[in-house]
Amino acid sequence: MTAARLSTSLGDGGSVRIVGTGLLGTSIGLALRALGLDVILANRSPAALRLAIDYGAGRPAADGDAPALVIVAVSPDSTADLVAAELDAHPQALVTDVASVKAGILADLLARGADTSRYLGSHPMAGRERGGAISARADIFLGRPWVIAPHALSTAAQERILEDLALDLGSTPVRLGPDEHDRGVALVSHVPQVVSSLLAARLLGGSDAVPALAGQGLRDTTRIAASDPELWIQILGANAGPVAEVLEAFRDELDGVLQALAAPNAPGAPTRLAGMLTRGNQGVARIPGKHGSDARYASLVVQVADEPGELARLLTEIGEEGVNMEDLRLEHSPGAPIGFAEIAVLPEVASTLGDALLARGWQLSGGTS
Structure with missing residues (x-):
């Protein structure tokens, strides 16, 4: 620059x-x-x-x-x-x-x-x-x-x-404009903080065995729950109206899910749950860039031993193959002997990279997507 x-x-x-x-x-x-x-x-x-x-x-x-x-x-x-x-x-x-x-x-x-x-x-x-x-x-x-x-x-x-x-x-x-900005960040930033914090709070109390089961889904959805409470009290108070509006709609959707779960086999319940999940698919597809469900990228899931230097070796060998890594996500449970590295690459190089990593002795999980 x-x-x-x-x-x-x-x-x-x-x-x-x-x-x-x-x-x-x-x-x-x-x-x-x-x-x-x-x-x-x-x-x-x-x-x-x-x-x-x-x-x-x-x-x-x-x-x-x-x-x-x-x-x-x-x-x-x-x-x-x-x-x-x-x-x-x-x-x-x-x-x-x-x-x-x-x-x-x-x-x-x-x-x-x-x-x-x-x-x-x-x-x-x-x-x-x-x-x-x-x-x-x-x-x-x-x-x-x-x-x-x-x-x-x-x-x-x-x-x-x-x-x-x-x-x-x-x-x-x-x-x-200022008002449009505040309504926008309520949806994409402020409400996610509230939802993440509420979900993370469900982990309090009870046996330590339950949090130990956590996979990447829980880690992804609770990551921002570690944010500074003092700062977020100010942010939520300053943007209370737009945040409350989004949360009220969220509450109404959640009430519908609860009704479906109260009688999951009743007529209409499976359709309501399917509709909720499908709208979620459609919503995440609107998130721009590689961190949404952008179809421009394919992913390879590689098993990585929980040993010093193994992740660095994987990234080095991807570079040696001449492939640009678009994104990286890690999943590793405490005490597990292996972790999983999800590598996002352009679709046209995914198969070639997968073959090259297999030839180098890496194990892939679930193929490419």
Whole structure:
């Protein structure tokens, strides 16, 4: 990547100020510094600020700083306050934020009379289960959507600046109004967190033998249940209406499933269950890219011994065969002598790769799909 886009749109010597040095703020700083931009960091916690600076995400503020772009990367309940403060402190700058809700922040700024003609909200759809600068990575934005949320007072020129930011960090810019954004993330991000947490909570109590039975399905559906509760209380509270709307529809569907399970052999019950599962198939098929049920990829399931270096050897030998691995999923139960690596590749190379791995002594499970 080059920094030509953002450097050009900000003008010669234009610097970027990042307020908040948690996961997203530090990750943005690392990525922009790698592209040669001047990045100024600020945080209310001196220790958190020193850590991000030590990681190389930017420098501390200095007298005379005049950033062209300010990125507020703090928790949702603090975002409007800090956006308003940054608009006042830097009257020449475009101010954006990366909070996971947009409509409420804009409404708050309008209510307090902030200069929203220089504010344009955004939201990179990227993150990790653990927060803080210690978890930051410059590459977490690669291939991820970056929402830009225009409003009545924002301009096309401001949108281009944030588009250049997203493109330089490897993201795909997506324009959505604040309300549309909040309804969208309720479905694709906020409700999945609730459902994942509720499912994971069912594992509490009882014998340790039951969680030990867990396969990849449970791990996939509960992975995000490890997220920070304090942050998610804020997110869910800030987007309560759209989240509740999705959950109410989910509840109605679940009630139908419960009715079918109460008498699974009754007329109509099998059809209701089949319909639920079929709609799930259709829904997951709409998820773009290799992590949905994209038919562009085939998968090989390879048995991997639970020994040091075996997975690395498999990946090395796939590379030696000249095959690009599109995705990798691992399944391994504690104490099991083997695990399973599901390798996603282009369909035209799946058979050849399977034969090559068999010739190298690997065992395949279930063929290709």
